[in-house]
Every structure is written in structure tokens, then in C-alpha cells.
Amino acid sequence: MNSKKRIVYLDLIRVISMFIIVTYHFFAHFPENNINGFKIFSNSKWGIIGVALFFMISGASLYCNYGEKIDLKKYFKKRFLGIFPMFWIAYFVIYLMLFFQTKTVPFGDLANYKYLVSIVGMDGYLGFYINTFYLIGEWFLGCIILIYILFPIYRLLINKYPKIFFAISSIIGFGLMLFLKGTKMPVHMNLLVNSYSFILGMYIFKYIKEIKWWQMLIALAIPVGLYCIPAVAVNYVVTIANCIAYCLFIVLAYVGMKINNEIIENWLLVIGKYSYAVFLVHHYIIMKVEATFQNSDLRLKGTVCLYLTVWLIIAIFSKILYSTNKNILSMFKSKENSKG
């Protein structure tokens, strides 16, 4: 398998996981707004599946770029510029919008030093333990930032001790999924549980060079069976959802490797490019739009219309956010170059 084919499947999975997460949030806010719509996606398993796929794809992509050699300074600079400027822009705009709507400073009663938690993108993740100025990014942002910081260590362990590290991380990953109880933070948001998905993505990229059709069929048979199992306990839901995501990754990788259409490849690349911007704005937009449909009886047609409306608004705002971020970064870059 050449490197181009491998990147196409990464793009495909990135786009699919983005759609799963947005669609999950779209239906997740129906009950609180008392919207009577056509529900197909209210199952919390799908949220966990989408996020686990996203962590796996992050692991695979980073290993694709930095697996063989890594310049730590360049790596952290690239991660920093990839995450924070766009997050700060989106946060700042939503903060001002909230101020305009409520005519008061948002979270006015909180201590100012807690802005620091938001600046480093950890407000959503630490929100389970302390009151923060959380607005966007959810728990996922904080978790992926910590995993990005840990990536050089994971990479080193995978390259130096692949078997031992795989065994230890599997034991810790599944052990936590099955037995971690009573923590303030839900199990599926745990740093080590998600690190395991991330690490698996790295391993899959490193070792699985080609997927045969019969391997795909086995990977497909497992999630189909797992999805039918009714899981009552939270730990089992998380374990089953993660296992489904791991198998689904193989199935989608197989599909991605079979793509031989330049137009689709380019479109996957373009949509994937906006995935972070979509991730930042989608939840806020979904909440705001659905709040205007409280107590509505939408049924199938109305649900489809609302879904498309939400996507249209998300697409517009993601494009604006992406372009603004790009322009600001290039402005700073050109200033740096002119100084140099």
C-alpha cells in the first residue's frame, strides 16, 4: 500500500467521525428542548464511537507524520498553532455574543485567574472538578491537548517496546473501561481510556499495511454482534462502544483503501480540513438552533429540514472561522518573515 492510499483512508475516517459526532449532538438535545422528531441517533454509544474514532485517527495521523523522526520543537509549535489560535478566536466571539445577549459579563462571579484554564483549553475537561469559564470545545479539547503532549512518549514506547507497551496499554485501557467506577469524570472521558484509542490508531498505522476482504468481514461481524448486546451498566456501554469503534476503524480503513476516485479524495481532504472548525462550533450552534424549536412536533420531514439547517449554519461558521484563523496566522507569519 502506498502512502497516498493510507492518507485517503485517514481522511475518510476523519470525515465520518465528524458526521457521527455532529449527528449524535443533534439528536442528543431533542429531549431537553422537548422536540418531537424522528429519532435515530439518541443512543449514547454513537457519541463514544465517534469520539473513539477521532482519537484513533489522531493517533494514526500523527504517527504517519512523526513516526519515523520527530523534531519536538517543530511538533509542539505545529500542534500549538493548529489548536489554540482557532480555539481562542471562536471562544472570544462566543464570549462577546453571550455578553451582548445577556447584557452582563459571562461568568462574572468566577475568579479571573480561571481564565487561564480557558486559555490553555482545559476548561471543558476540568469542568468536572472546578467551575470554569467553559464555552466551547467540550471535554474532548482538553483531553486531546494532553494526549498531544504525551504523544512523543507514546511514540518512543511504540518504537522501542512495541509488544510490551501494547500489552500494558491494553490491560490499562480495558481495565479502566470495565472497572473504573465512581469518578466525577465519566469513564469514556478518562485520559488513559482515550489514550488507548489514540495508541491503537498509532499501532494500526504502523503495523497494518493492507486489509484483506476476509479481515474486513471479521472486523465487521464483531461490531454488528456487539451493537445488538443490551448493556445496562455504564462500564459495559463504554467498553462495547470502544470495541465497536476499534473494529469500525478497520472496516472504514478497508473502504478508504479501496477508493480510487480523485474527486472524492479531494473532497474528503477539503471536508477533513474543516473538521476542527466544525468540532469547535457545532455544539454551540446545535444548542442555539434547537432552542428555537422548543416543543415542536417535527416528525420525519421537519427533523430532516432541521438537520440540514443546522449543517448549513455549521458549514458557514466553520468556513468563516477557518478562513479568519488562516488569515490571522498568515498575517503574523508575514510580519515574522519581514522582521527576519
Next chain:
Amino acid sequence: MKNIKEIIGKNIILILYIVEFLLSVFLIKSTIDLLNTKAYCRIFFFK
């Protein structure tokens, strides 16, 4: 006839699983075909 109904009734989970699995295989196969069909891409993306 009664026997067939009994067999289906007893193995309904297995039958549902097989149907779901076959549908998934069909879905994967058609997705690959669809992604590799260039005709509709030309319509939608003007290429």
C-alpha cells in the same frame, strides 16, 4: 409449517444477526462502488 415457525422463533436473534451482517456487507460494498463511481461526481461537483 409449525416446525419452521418454531425454528425461526428459537433462533430469531441469530437470524437477525445474520440479516444485519449481510446488510452491512452490502452497505460496505455499495459504498465502495458509489465512492468509485465518477459519473455522479461530475454532476455534483461539475468536474
